[in-house]
Amino acid sequence: MRHPLRRLALKGALACALTASFATFTPIAAAQDKVLRVSAIPDEAPTELQRKFAPLGSYLEKETGLKVSFVPVSDYAAVVESLATKKLDLAWLGGFTFVQAKLRTNGTAIPIVQREEDAKFTSKFVSADPAIKSFADLKGKTFAFGSPSSTSGHLMPRFFLQQAGVSPDRDFKNVAFSGAHDATVAFVAAGKADAGVLNASVWDKLVEQKKVDADKVRVFATTPPYFDYNWTVRGDLDPLLVKKLTEAFLKLDARNPEHAEIMQLQRASKFIATRQANYDGIEQAAKAAGLLK
Structure with missing residues (x-):
C-alpha cells in the first residue's frame, strides 16, 4: 500500500508537469488541429470563386499551419451573418458588405488587408x-x-x-x-x-x-474611384493568428513565381494593410443612397 504522502507528491509532480506543458502551448499551437473557415461574397459564379481561392487556400495552410476550408454561401447577407455568428473566421468582403459586417458585429470585425487596386476601385x-x-x-x-x-x-x-x-x-x-x-x-x-x-x-x-x-x-x-474589397477576420479570432494571416498576405509578391498564380487569380499587384476608417465613405454613401438607416 502506497503511503498517502507519496501519492500527494506524485499528484503534485503531475500537476507541475501539466502546468509546464500548457505554459508552452501557445494559442497558435492549440489551433493546429482546427480549421480556418474562409468564405467570400458570391459576386461571381460559385465555380469561379472556388477556382480563384484554391491556390490562396493552399498558401494560407502553409503559412498558418492550419487546414483551410472554403465555405460557399448563398448570398452576401450569409457572409455577414456567418462572420457575426462565428461560423467563419476570414472572409473576402466588398466595401459595403464590410460596413454591414462592422455594424452587425458591433464594430468588432477587423479588415486586415486589401489589394492595392482596392484603394482606387x-x-x-x-x-x-x-x-x-x-x-x-x-x-x-x-x-x-x-x-x-x-x-x-x-x-x-x-x-x-x-x-x-x-x-x-x-x-x-x-x-x-x-x-x-x-x-x-x-x-x-x-x-x-x-x-x-x-x-x-x-x-x-x-x-x-x-x-x-x-x-x-x-x-x-x-465611376470615380472609391475603396472596395478587403479580407476581414472576426473580431475574437486569436490575435497571433490574425498577425500570421496579415503577414501572409503582405508577403505575397507577384514577381515571385511561387506567388504568381495566386496574385493573377486574385487580380492583385500586391496586398496592403487596411483599416476600418477607409470604409467610412462607403458607409456615408450607403446612408445617402437610403441603403442604411
Missing part, C-alpha cells in the same frame, strides 16, 4: 444599345445591378447616378438585380437589360478571357 457602366452614351440616356430604360449588397455592382453606382441627378427608382423603366457581376454582363448581352453596371476588375477579366463580345457590349461610363 471603379465600376463600369455597360450597354449593347448604341443610343446609350451617358447617364441621361438611361432614363426610361431597363437596368441591371448586381447584388443589392454589392459595393461595386450596386451601392456606389447608385450613389454616383444620384449625384448626377438620375434616380434609378424614379427614372428607369425597370431595375433588375442579376446577383453577380458576370451575370450582369450576360443580362445586357442577352437584351434582358438595356444597360448594367459591374466592377472594373471582373469586366477586364471577362474581356481578357473573351467571355464577352466587347464590340457588342461596351463601356459607356466609369
Whole structure:
C-alpha cells in the first residue's frame, strides 16, 4: 500500500508537469488541429470563386499551419451573418458588405488587408444599345445591378447616378438585380437589360478571357474611384493568428513565381494593410443612397 504522502507528491509532480506543458502551448499551437473557415461574397459564379481561392487556400495552410476550408454561401447577407455568428473566421468582403459586417458585429470585425487596386476601385457602366452614351440616356430604360449588397455592382453606382441627378427608382423603366457581376454582363448581352453596371476588375477579366463580345457590349461610363474589397477576420479570432494571416498576405509578391498564380487569380499587384476608417465613405454613401438607416 502506497503511503498517502507519496501519492500527494506524485499528484503534485503531475500537476507541475501539466502546468509546464500548457505554459508552452501557445494559442497558435492549440489551433493546429482546427480549421480556418474562409468564405467570400458570391459576386461571381460559385465555380469561379472556388477556382480563384484554391491556390490562396493552399498558401494560407502553409503559412498558418492550419487546414483551410472554403465555405460557399448563398448570398452576401450569409457572409455577414456567418462572420457575426462565428461560423467563419476570414472572409473576402466588398466595401459595403464590410460596413454591414462592422455594424452587425458591433464594430468588432477587423479588415486586415486589401489589394492595392482596392484603394482606387471603379465600376463600369455597360450597354449593347448604341443610343446609350451617358447617364441621361438611361432614363426610361431597363437596368441591371448586381447584388443589392454589392459595393461595386450596386451601392456606389447608385450613389454616383444620384449625384448626377438620375434616380434609378424614379427614372428607369425597370431595375433588375442579376446577383453577380458576370451575370450582369450576360443580362445586357442577352437584351434582358438595356444597360448594367459591374466592377472594373471582373469586366477586364471577362474581356481578357473573351467571355464577352466587347464590340457588342461596351463601356459607356466609369465611376470615380472609391475603396472596395478587403479580407476581414472576426473580431475574437486569436490575435497571433490574425498577425500570421496579415503577414501572409503582405508577403505575397507577384514577381515571385511561387506567388504568381495566386496574385493573377486574385487580380492583385500586391496586398496592403487596411483599416476600418477607409470604409467610412462607403458607409456615408450607403446612408445617402437610403441603403442604411
